Amino acid sequence: xxxxxxxxxxxxxxxxxxxxxxxxxxxxxxxxxxxxxxxxxxxxxxxxxxxxxxxxxxxxxxxxxxxxxxxxxxxxxxxxxxxxxxxxxxxxxxxxxxxxxxxxxxxxxxxxxxxxxxxxxxxxxxxxxxxxxxxxxxxxxxxxxxxxxxxxxxxxxxxxxxxxxxxxxxxxxxxxxxxxxxxxxxxxxxxxxxxxxxxxxxxxxxxxxxxxxxxxxxxxxxxxxxxxxxxxxxxxxxxxxxxxxxxxxxxxxxxxxxxxxxxxxxxxxxxxxxxxxxxxxxxxxxxxxxxxxxxxxxxxxxxxxxxxxxxxxxxxxxxxxxxxxxxxxxxxxxxxxxxxxxxxxxxxxxxxxxxxxxxxxxxxxxxxxxxxxxxxxxxxxxxxxxxxxxxxxxxxxxxxxxxxxxxxxxxxxxxxxxxxxxxxxxxxxxxxxxxxxxxxxxxxxxxxxxxxxxxxxxxxxxxxxxxxxxxxxxxxxxxxxxxxxxxxxxxxxxxxxxxxxxxxxxxxxxxxxxxxxxxxxxxxxxxxxxxxxxxxxxxxxxxxxxxxxxxxxxxxxxxxxxxxxxxxxxxxxxxxxxxxxxxxxxxxxxxxxxxxxxxxxxxxxxxxxxxxxxxxxxxxxxxxxxxxxxxxxxxxxxxxxxxxxxxxxxxxxxxxxxxxxxxxxxxxxxxxxxxxxxxxxxxxxxxxxxxxxxxxxxxxxxxxxxxxxxxxxxxxxxxxxxxxxxxxxxxxxxxxxx
Numbered sequence: 001x002x003x004x005x006x007x008x009x010x011x012x013x014x015x016x017x018x019x020x021x022x023x024x025x026x027x028x029x030x031x032x033x034x035x036x037x038x039x040x041x042x043x044x045x046x047x048x049x050x051x052x053x054x055x056x057x058x059x060x061x062x063x064x065x066x067x068x069x070x071x072x073x074x075x076x077x078x079x080x081x082x083x084x085x086x087x088x089x090x091x092x093x094x095x096x097x098x099x100x101x102x103x104x105x106x107x108x109x110x111x112x113x114x115x116x117x118x119x120x121x122x123x124x125x126x127x128x129x130x131x132x133x134x135x136x137x138x139x140x141x142x143x144x145x146x147x148x149x150x151x152x153x154x155x156x157x158x159x160x161x162x163x164x165x166x167x168x169x170x171x172x173x174x175x176x177x178x179x180x181x182x183x184x185x186x187x188x189x190x191x192x193x194x195x196x197x198x199x200x201x202x203x204x205x206x207x208x209x210x211x212x213x214x215x216x217x218x219x220x221x222x223x224x225x226x227x228x229x230x231x232x233x234x235x236x237x238x239x240x241x242x243x244x245x246x247x248x249x250x251x252x253x254x255x256x257x258x259x260x261x262x263x264x265x266x267x268x269x270x271x272x273x274x275x276x277x278x279x280x281x282x283x284x285x286x287x288x289x290x291x292x293x294x295x296x297x298x299x300x301x302x303x304x305x306x307x308x309x310x311x312x313x314x315x316x317x318x319x320x321x322x323x324x325x326x327x328x329x330x331x332x333x334x335x336x337x338x339x340x341x342x343x344x345x346x347x348x349x350x351x352x353x354x355x356x357x358x359x360x361x362x363x364x365x366x367x368x369x370x371x372x373x374x375x376x377x378x379x380x381x382x383x384x385x386x387x388x389x390x391x392x393x394x395x396x397x398x399x400x401x402x403x404x405x406x407x408x409x410x411x412x413x414x415x416x417x418x419x420x421x422x423x424x425x426x427x428x429x430x431x432x433x434x435x436x437x438x439x440x441x442x443x444x445x446x447x448x449x450x451x452x453x454x455x456x457x458x459x460x461x462x463x464x465x466x467x468x469x470x471x472x473x474x475x476x477x478x479x480x481x482x483x484x485x486x487x488x489x490x491x492x493x494x495x496x497x498x499x500x501x502x503x504x505x506x507x508x509x510x511x512x513x514x515x516x517x518x519x520x521x522x523x524x525x526x527x528x529x530x531x532x533x534x535x536x537x538x539x540x541x542x543x544x545x546x547x548x549x550x551x552x553x554x555x556x557x558x559x560x561x562x563x564x565x566x567x568x569x570x571x572x573x574x575x576x577x578x579x580x581x582x583x584x585x586x587x588x589x590x591x592x593x594x595x596x597x598x599x600x601x602x603x604x605x606x607x608x609x610x611x612x613x614x615x616x617x618x619x620x621x622x623x624x625x626x627x628x629x630x631x632x633x634x635x636x637x638x639x640x641x642x643x644x645x646x647x648x649x650x651x652x653x654x655x656x657x658x659x660x661x662x663x664x665x666x667x668x669x670x671x672x673x674x675x676x677x678x679x680x681x682x683x684x685x686x687x688x689x690x691x692x693x694x695x696x697x698x699x700x701x702x703x704x705x706x707x708x709x710x711x712x713x714x715x716x717x718x719x720x721x722x723x724x725x726x727x728x729x730x731x732x733x734x735x736x737x738x
Contacts, residue, residue: 063227250723278531280584292457403464444560502568530550624682
């Protein structure tokens with residue numbers, strides 16, 4: 001085996017050739033969809049890298065890349081050794097002993113340690129010497145391996161792509177780390193070339209004839225093309241749901257505006273829709289739908305925990321930092337000490353549990369207590385939850401939070417307030433109480449917990465965002481600005497922040513407003529919770545509903561053995577943009593994203609452009625994640641929750657050494673091992689606005705042209721003047737739905 005340095009002169013010459021038009025490394029990663037870590041799981045189309053293709057072509061190519069149940073034996077061997085290293089390279093605190101050189105660049109750290117791995121070199125002196133003489137940079141190592149494996153230059157991109165798609169989950173996490181964390185690539189410890197260099201070096205050692213992978217992929221592609229296109233089945237299901245939905249929507253009429261007792265703004269999440277309907281039936285309440293980050297791209301910093309996170313869609317970068325402080329008489333230093341004490345107990349327990357020398361002693365000393373605790377969690381989750389809360393508050397007392405908006409100027413606050421109210425159509429007839437409702441979930445022992453939280457808030461709870469906008473809209477200077485711009489908010493109107501728990505349907509209203517109107521609203525929120533809990537429990541328990549449905553949904557959130565605490569966004573099928581009037585009387589079965597919009601407030605189409613290029617794109621990511629996780633749960637989903645393992649606190653594996661499972665677990669989309677609950681439908685976007693406005697927006701937005709032309713999203717228009725519905729063809733012509 002030649003030493004890698006023998007190639008360096010030739011490689012350098014190749015890399016400097018004027019004919020080099022594309023970077024093979026970055027080009028190969030274009031096929032891969034990013035994968036977020038467990039702390040903030042974000043829904044993504046697993047075929048995102050193929051969205052530039054018509055969907056029928058992408059399905060065939062995606063099957064060849066990602067749905068091969070049997071890989072060549074040799075690449076399985078390569079994968080096994082790659083995974084072993086990736087688990088320690090990307091560990092996020094689960095290992096009690098971190099990998100040496102972890103502060104170094106990924107490739108550099110691995111290169112220092114690889115020579116000690118007998119599984120790679122089998123104590124072969126030639127291979128050991130080759131590892132010792134690897135190039136100093138990952139880029140040169142990639143080129144050296146491609147040359148050594150005999151991969152023709154014309155096949156470089158394809159071969160590197162196969163290096164990624166034969167282990168796509170880990171490649172997706174690398175893509176997230178290199179393109180979606182906001183860290184400058186020049187200062188990141190992880191680079192795409194690092195990952196491919198490691199992958200290629202292991203392949204060179206274990207499978208020198210790996211160029212055979214190119215022929216194997218060609219055969220796989222031919223087989224996938226010969227199979228019936230999955231789009232036919234999808235289209236049949238869509239016709240049975242989308243077309244009747246359009247007929248119902250077009251039959252609705254606008255109502256005369258009036259001032260209700262209260263107005264509530266919910267996230268566009270499909271889980272909000274049935275709760276909104278139940279609440280509207282309880283009293284004279286008006287509800288709106290708006291993206292759950294409420295249009296303010298912020299980074300939330302918890303001054304007690306010392307944690308900071310982006311609370312906005314991943315398509316946006318945070319523009320402001322909002323700090324959370326304990327409010328009232330509680331001092332931040334005192335609360336921080338209590339928090340550190342609690343974290344100290346947790347760290348000690350984890351150290352004893354995961355350290356390779358102490359687990360047996362831990363079992364001996366705490367075995368009885370642990371057994372009793374496990375019994376309580378299994379047979380009395382409600383009592384266990386109460387005891388855990390009491391113990392936690394003994395160490396760290398709960399506290400209210402206040403926000404600092406000093407990083408958002410008054411001019412910016414005025415802009416955010418006007419944009420939010422205008423976009424959702426809430427510009428007149430303000431109720432005395434306007435509640436802004438963020439949302440989150442509550443589950444136990446659930447690695448996928450953040451997938452149930454607010455996607456518009458970056459996989460976090462949305463209560464803080466609701467507090468921010470409520471504070472802005474209660475500011476007298478902001479209201480004065482809005483008044484000058486035609487939005488007159490009465491002095492008696494107060495904006496209140498709240499958070500909707502999508503697992504239990506409980507609503508937490510922040511602040512200490514105990515006026516009769518708020519008390520009445522709380523009573524009706526409880527009525528809506530009971531009503532909606534019964535509906536949701538019926539879907540989860542196949543018709544078994546009792547008078548204690550609300551209690552049972554709460555118990556599901558506390559049960560650590562519950563694999564299906566809620567259905568999440570399963571069933572999602574449509575994204576409706578328009579006034580609540582056109583949906584209020586319909587039972588949409590929790591299958592529609594509802595974004596409030598009034599085209600008469602938006603003559604230039606600015607707000608509609610934002611809705612279609614941001615919230616709708618996020619909804620499309622969610623829709624395709626559920627679609628593909630249902631279509632092939634092994635290739636695109638997460639497999640069964642029962643057999644999963646968490647690796648490095650950042651991802652899920654099936655067994656002890658699999659690819660990272662990037663999609664939703666089986667239990668999130670199937671009602672049993674064989675019966676799918678979620679229907680594989682593409683997202684249908686329905687817009688209540690003039691067709692001419694939509695045409696001009698599509699012509700100006702490449703992302704919409706891609707999604708509509710290639711068939712990833714279907715678009716329908718309801719003409720306000722005629723109430724006729726039109727479907728957009730993929731050649732951008734319209735056809736009547738009647």
